[in-house]
Amino acid sequence: MVARRKRFVTKQVTVPEAFARYCADFNSGRFYEAHEHLEEIWQFEHGPVRDLYKALIQAAAAYVHLQRGRYPGASRLLRTALGYLEPYRPGPAMGFDTEGIWRALDGARELLEELGPGGVERFPLAQRPVMDFDASALPAEARRWRAWGFDEEGRPLAMDITVPA
Template identity: 25%
Template sequence: MIFPLSYIEFLAHFHGDRDFFECHEILEDHWKNTGMEKGSVWVGLIQIAVSFYHYRRGNKRGAIKMLEKALDIVNKKRAELHSLGINYEQLLSMLIRSCQDMQSGAPYSPINLPIQDSELLTVCKERVRLIGFDWGGKEELNDYIINKHIARNRLFTEKHLEKAAIE
């Protein structure tokens, strides 16, 4: 099967450096370029990444809310998830368990999406290796990756101010 490059990049970041914010950015661009259906499978995958971003930051309320939205979409996208090489039943089970963990106050723990397409898995693992990480390995947590949205907002503001000064 042929998969969009943005999807492969999403999976590489999700399982490699666990940069969930980057996952969101990558798939949001893809979603915007493929029709922007509110209930698309892409939105569900984005919401999963955003949920784990919030969970790792300690925003359990935001994590739960986002994961519940993702579950609503995932429940309706069995065929699309299968066509993306993901085992629907395993994913659903993992997300329900993660939501229960979040609700019970369990500490953050990442998941590996259940990729059942062996070619996709091989390509993604190679991509992760090329960016310098281990597939599903131990996270190298730092303030930048945990609070990436703050750095992005700061960068956006600086660029906006520079542009206004030039004009």
């Protein structure tokens, strides 16, 4: 058997573009795609906002599980997303309303627990946070958090990243 080589491509991203794509896809119910946009920058962020990105990724992944009727994964990911989001409350952080997102995710977690494993199909997917970020806040937030993908003035940089094709 011949092993297949995984193909990779290099592309340019900016953090604000990744945030905008994440928000648009999450709010449109394309949760898998949403999580992919943030994973592209999360893997390069090694500073204090890494866990914020992880919280948002896990929130999207929880809704992937909800779409597929998978109670255990959805329940676990909602709880871990809340845990990762906790240090960024009351927020905002990187332009995201972390308090509002936390409350919406906690409400989703509570409802899911009430429905239980047998009721996951009845979970209303419309009950989710509205993901949005304040782009005008990014320069100050990028400096505050020393975020990857920004210069010292907080201006976004076009970053080359390598991702699977």
